Amino acid sequence: MNRPGITSIAIVGAKGQMGNLFSGKFSALGCSVTPINRPLTDEAIQAALTGCDLLLLSVPVTAMDAVLDRVLPFLAPPTILCDVGSVKMLPMKAMLDRYDGPVVGTHPLFGPVIPAGFEPKVAVVPGRDTDRAAADAVSALFAACGYSCFDSTAEEHDRAMAIVQGLNFTSTVAFLAAARDVDSIENYVTPSFRRRLDSAHKMLTMDTELFEVISEANPFLQETNRKFMSYLSLAAGGDLDLLAERAQWWWRNESY
DSSP, X not given: OOOOSOOEEEEETTTSHHHHHHHHHHHHTTOEEEEEOSSOOHHHHHHHHTTOSEEEEOSOGGGHHHHHHHHGGGOOTTSEXXXXXXXXXXXXXXXXXXXXXXXXXXXXXXXXXXXXXXXXXXXXXXXXXXXXXXXXXXXXXXXXXXXXXXXOOHHHHHHHHIIIXXXXXXXXHHHHHHHHTSTTGGGGXXXXXXXXXXXXXXXXXXXXHHHHHHHHHOTTHHHHHHHHHHHHHHHHTTOHHHHHHHHGGGGTTOOO
16 A cells, blocks of 8 residues: 555554554554653653654543643644544644644544444544645545545534534433433333434443533534524424424435
8 A cells, every 4th residue: 555645653642542543554554653652751752753744643632732732842844733633623723823833633533443334534624724735645644544534624523513422412411311200211112212222322321521521622512502402492382394304304315
C-alpha cells in the first residue's frame, strides 16, 4: 500500500482505544508512529515532535487545554496539529488560538470496533482557509486506512452531533427514566423495547460520563433539546401523522 504524504506521526493518548487503533493503522501504512503517553515529559515530547509531520491529539475534550499547554512549546510549523474529538468548536478554537501552524480537526464517526456493513467515515475540518492542504493530507492519511472522509465545518459538525450523540443520550435517559415509573413494566417488555434497552445498555452503564462530557461541551445541545421538546409537544397534541411524515425522510430514497 502506498503511504500518504504524512509519514511521521506523534500521538498523544496512544494507549487509549482510538489512539491505539490509529497507532496500529498508521504503522501498517509504513508510517513512523511515536506514542506520547503520561507522564508527558519534556524529553519525550521534544523527541516525538522533532521532524514530525502530524501531531494527533487523541484525548478527552476536558484534557485539551492541559495537553496543549504541555506540547505547544515543542511544536512548530509545518507540523500539523490535529485532534480526533467528538466536539469541534471548542477544541478547534483552543488549537487555533494557541498555534500558528496548520490546524485540522477530525471526528472519526466510529469506535475501535466497527460493525460489519458499517461505512466508517471521518469528518475533517480545516482550521483556517490556509490549512486546506493540511486537511487534504490528513484526509489522505485516513483514506489510506480505509476510511471515507468528508469536509465539514466546526459548527455543522457540532449541530449534527448535538442530535446524533447529545440528543440520543438525553432522550434515551429521559425515556428510560419515565419508563421506570410504571409499576411492573419489566413484565411488559416487547422485542422492540428489548432492542432499545440493549442499545442503551452500554451508553448508560459504561459510557455515561463520556456522553455527559460530550454533551456539556457541545454548544448546541440545549437548543437541540428545546427543538425536540417542540416535537414532543406536537405528539402531545395528537399530530403523530405530521411527525411520522417528517420522520420518513430517512427512507426517502427507498421504493416499495
